[in-house]
Amino acid sequence: MISRDNSQVHLKRGMGAVRFKQSIPYILLSLPAMIYLAIFNYWPMFGIVLAFKDYKIAHGIFGSRWVGLKNFEYFFTTNDLARVLGNTILYNLVFLVVIGLFFGMFFALILYEIRSKFFNKLYQTAMLLPFFLSYVIITAITYMFLSPSSGFLNTVLQAFGASPIKWYNEPVYWPFILVFVESWKQAGFASLYFYSALLSIDTSLFEAASLDGASRIRQIWHISLPELRPMACITIIMRLGSIFGSDFGLFYQIPMDQATLYPATDVLSTYMLRGLQDGSFGTTAAIGTFTGVVGLILVLGSNAIIKKISPENSMF
Amino acid sequence: MQSKKFTAFSHIILMLNCIVVFVPIFIVVMLSVSNEQDILDYGYKVIPMHIDFSAYKLIFEDMTAVAKATGVSLFSSILSPTFVIILCGTIGYALSQPRFAYRKHVMKYILVTMLFSGGLIPTYIINTQYLGLYNNILVHAVLGLVSGTNIILLKTFFSQIPTSLIEAAEIDGASQKRIFVSIILPMSKPIVASIFFSGMLGHWNDYSRSLYYISDKDLFDLQYFLQNALQSASFLKETYANNPSFANDAIPVETLKFALSIISCLPVLLVFPYIQKYYSKGVAVGAVKE
Numbered sequence: 001m002i003s004r005d006n007s008q009v010h011l012k013r014g015m016g017a018v019r020f021k022q023s024i025p026y027i028l029l030s031l032p033a034m035i036y037l038a039i040f041n042y043w044p045m046f047g048i049v050l051a052f053k054d055y056k057i058a059h060g061i062f063g064s065r066w067v068g069l070k071n072f073e074y075f076f077t078t079n080d081l082a083r084v085l086g087n088t089i090l091y092n093l094v095f096l097v098v099i100g101l102f103f104g105m106f107f108a109l110i111l112y113e114i115r116s117k118f119f120n121k122l123y124q125t126a127m128l129l130p131f132f133l134s135y136v137i138i139t140a141i142t143y144m145f146l147s148p149s150s151g152f153l154n155t156v157l158q159a160f161g162a163s164p165i166k167w168y169n170e171p172v173y174w175p176f177i178l179v180f181v182e183s184w185k186q187a188g189f190a191s192l193y194f195y196s197a198l199l200s201i202d203t204s205l206f207e208a209a210s211l212d213g214a215s216r217i218r219q220i221w222h223i224s225l226p227e228l229r230p231m232a233c234i235t236i237i238m239r240l241g242s243i244f245g246s247d248f249g250l251f252y253q254i255p256m257d258q259a260t261l262y263p264a265t266d267v268l269s270t271y272m273l274r275g276l277q278d279g280s281f282g283t284t285a286a287i288g289t290f291t292g293v294v295g296l297i298l299v300l301g302s303n304a305i306i307k308k309i310s311p312e313n314s315m316f
Numbered sequence: 317m318q319s320k321k322f323t324a325f326s327h328i329i330l331m332l333n334c335i336v337v338f339v340p341i342f343i344v345v346m347l348s349v350s351n352e353q354d355i356l357d358y359g360y361k362v363i364p365m366h367i368d369f370s371a372y373k374l375i376f377e378d379m380t381a382v383a384k385a386t387g388v389s390l391f392s393s394i395l396s397p398t399f400v401i402i403l404c405g406t407i408g409y410a411l412s413q414p415r416f417a418y419r420k421h422v423m424k425y426i427l428v429t430m431l432f433s434g435g436l437i438p439t440y441i442i443n444t445q446y447l448g449l450y451n452n453i454l455v456h457a458v459l460g461l462v463s464g465t466n467i468i469l470l471k472t473f474f475s476q477i478p479t480s481l482i483e484a485a486e487i488d489g490a491s492q493k494r495i496f497v498s499i500i501l502p503m504s505k506p507i508v509a510s511i512f513f514s515g516m517l518g519h520w521n522d523y524s525r526s527l528y529y530i531s532d533k534d535l536f537d538l539q540y541f542l543q544n545a546l547q548s549a550s551f552l553k554e555t556y557a558n559n560p561s562f563a564n565d566a567i568p569v570e571t572l573k574f575a576l577s578i579i580s581c582l583p584v585l586l587v588f589p590y591i592q593k594y595y596s597k598g599v600a601v602g603a604v605k606e
Contacts, residue, residue: 019417025492026416033407034425036462039447040439041429047438061441107333110326113319123330126337128592132584134521136539140546140577141340144347150359150570184336192595216319248524256547272436276528281437288435296431 048292050285071286080271088246088267091175095182096239103187104235105228108194109220127188135185135249142181142254171264174255178265181254182247190235197231198224230310237309241302244268244291348372348575352568371568371575378559382579384534385541389520392456392537393583397515399461401501401508407462408470409496413482430464440528455529456519456537466511473507474500510594513587520583538580545576 046061051071053064075081107127114120130138145152146167154164167173201223209219246267255265268291275284343362347355348371350364358365375382407426411419434442444450449458477500485495501508526540536544544551549569556567 022415023417026410026413027418029406029410029492029496030416030422033403033462033467034422036403037426037429040443040459040462041433043446044434044438044442045432047434047442050438050441055441057445060445061438107330110329113323113326114330119327119330122334125592126330126334128595129341129588130337132517132521132588132591133581134523134539134584136521136523136543136546137344137577137581139543140573141344143546144340144343144360144574147360150355152360155359188333210319216322253523253543273527276437276440281441285435285437288437292433292435299431 048285048289050281051289053282055281055285067282071282072290074283075287075290080266083263084266084268084271087265089243091178091246091251091267092239092243094175094179095186096236098179099183099186099190100235100239101232103183104190105194105225105232107187107191108198108228109224111191111195112198112224113216124188127191129188130185131189133185135253138181138185139253139256142177143256146177168256168258169260171261174261174264178250178254182250185250193231193235194228197228201227233309234306237302237305241299242295243298244295246270248273344574344577348571348578350571352571355570368568368571370562371571374556374559374562374568374572375575375579377561378556381541381555382538382576385536385538388453388456388535389538391453392522392525393516393519395457396461396519397512399457400466400515401512403462404466404470404511405501405508406496408467409474409492409500411467411471412474412477414479426464426467429462444529450529451532451535452529453535455525456535459525469507469511470504473504477503506594509590513591513594517584517587517591542573542576542580546573 050061050064052066052068053061054067054070055061055064059065111120111123111127114123143151148154148164148166148168151167153167157164165173167177205223206219209223210216214222246269248269251265251267251270252273255261257270258265268287272284272287275281275287343360346362346364347360349367349369350361351366351368352370354361354365407422410416411422413419416422433439443455443459449455481499481503482495485499490498521539523537523539523543526536527543530536530540545555552569552572553564553567556562556572557564559567562568
C-alpha cells in the first residue's frame with residue numbers, strides 16, 4: 001500500500017514537471033501583462049488603507065496616521081452625499097431608459113427597414129460619428145448653442161421677443177441639456193447592439209408573416225421585439241451594475257465645470273476630482289472605497305443574473 | 317410586404333437624425349471661418365457674413381503650441397494601443413492554448429483586477445508619488461494598457477484559430493513568439509484592428525490624463541489644450557502672445573476656439589471610415605468599454 005502511494009506521488013510530481021515544462025513558453029508570454037497588472041492594478045489596491053488614514057505626502061501611504069472611520073463619517077454627514085449620489089443614480093437610470101433601451105431599440109428597428117445600401121451607410125455614419133467625437137468638441141458645439149452672448153438659442157429666443165437666458169448659470173435646464181447631449185453622442189452606438197441582433201433574424205419569418213397579412217408594426221411587435229429582449233436584459237443589468245460610474249466627460253466638460261450648476265451636474269466622478277484637487281485625499285478615498293464595495297456587489301449580482309439569462313454574455 | 321409607410325417613416329426619422337448630427341458639425345466649420353468682429357457684434361451665424369481665415373492663419377503661423385499638443389496626442393494614441401495589443405495579445409494567446417497548464421490561475425489573477433480597483437486616490441498617489449508619472453510624458457502612454465475585457469476578447473478570438481496551424485508551425489521550429497507575430501496576429505485582423513483603432517480614438521479623445529497628471533503646458537495633449545482654450549480666453553492670449561500678425565487684444569478668440577476644434581477632430585474623421593467598417597459588421601460591438 002505504502003509503496004503504491006509513493007509511486008503515485010512520484011507519478012504526479014513527474015506529470016507536474018511535464019506540465020510545467022510545457023507551460024514555460026506560455027508563462028513567459030503571460031508575464032509582461034501580469035507584471036503590468038501587479039504594478040498598476042494590484043499595488044494601488046493596498047492603497048485602500050488610505051480611506052482609514054490621514055494622508056500626509058511626507059509620510060506616504062503606509063506611514064500616515066490611522067484615523068478609523070473618520071473619513072467615512074465626514075462624507076456621510078455632509079449635504080453633498082444626497083446630491084452627488086442622487087444625481088449619479090438618477091442620471092444613470094434616465095440614460096438607461098432613454099438611451100440604452102428606447103433610442104437603442106428604436107434606431108435599430110428603423111435602420112433595419114432601410115434596405116438601400118447607400119442610405120443604410122449614410123444613416124449609420126450619422127449614428128456612429130458622434131460617439132467618436134471627444135467631449136471637448138461636443139462642449140464647443142453645446143457652447144455654440146448656449147453661449148449667453150452669442151449662442152443660437154438666445155438668438156432664437158430674442159427673435160421671438162423672449163429675454164435671453166444665462167444657460168451656464170441656471171441649473172434647472174441642465175438635466176434636459178445633459179440628457180439631450182448624451183443621447184446625441186451615445187444613442188446611435190447603443191442601437192448597434194440591437195441592430196446586430198436584428199440582422200440575425202431569419203427573414204423568411206417576416207415574409208411568412210406578411211403573407212398572412214400582418215402589418216409591419218405587428219411584425220415588429222411579434223418577431224423583432226422578442227428577438228431584442230435578451231439584449232435589452234443585458235443592457236439593463238450591465239448598466240445597473242455600473243450605476244455609480246458616470247461619464248466623466250459629460251458631467252465635467254459639457255457644463256464647463258461651472259460651480260453654480262453643481263446642484264444639477266455634480267456626480268461622484270466630478271465630486272471626487274474636486275476632492276483630489278483640494279487635497280482631501282482621505283475623504284475622497286473613503287468615497288472611492290464605499291462606491292467600490294457597493295459597486296462590486298452590484299457587478300457580482302448582475303453577472304450572476306446574466307449568467308442565468310445568457311451565459312455567453314457573462315463576464316466570468 | 318406592406319411596409320412602405322413604415323419605411324418612409326424610418327427614412328424621415330433617420331434623415332432628421334442626419335441633420336441633427338451633421339448640421340452642428342457644419343456650423344462649427346462655418347464659425348471657424350467667420351470674422352471675429354461679426355461674431356462679437358451679431359452673435360454666431362450659420363452662414364458667415366464675411367469669410368475670414370485669420371484663426372487658421374494664426375494657428376499655422378504660430379505652430380509651436382498646437383504642434384506640441386498634437387505631438388503629445390499622437391505619441392499617446394499610437395504608442396498606447398500598440399502596447400495594448402502586445403501586452404493583452406501575448407497573454408490572450410497564452411490563455412487560449414490548452415497546453416498552458418496554469419490558465420485558470422492566470423485567469424483568476426486577471427478577474428480580480430476586473431472586480432476590484434484601488435480607486436481614484438490610491439491610484440493617483442501610487443502613480444505620482446511612487447512611479448514618478450506626474451508631469452512625465454510617459455503618463456500619456458502607460459496608463460490603462462492591460463484590461464481584462466480586451467484580454468478576454470482576444471483570447472476568445474485566438475482560441476478559434478485551428479490548433480493544427482500552430483502545431484505545424486511548431487514542427488517547423490517556430491518559437492511561440494514567432495507564432496504569435498506571424499500566425500496569430502495576422503489571422504486575427506478584425507479583432508486586433510478594432511481594439512487598436514478604438515484604443516487610438518480613445519486616447520486621442522481623452523483629456524483626463526492631462527487633467528490629473530500634467531501641469532506643464534508643454535505636455536498637454538491636444539484635447540486638454542482645446543479644453544483650456546474653450547474655457548478661458550486668457551489661455552489663448554497667453555499661448556499666442558508672441559505671434560507675428562495679431563496684437564494681443566486682436567487675437568480672434570472666438571473663431572480660434574472653433575478652428576482648434578476642427579483641427580483636433582480631423583484625425584478622428586480620417587480614421588472613422590476604417591472604424592466604421594468593423595463596427596457596422598458587429599465584429600467589434602463588444603470591443604469598446606464605455
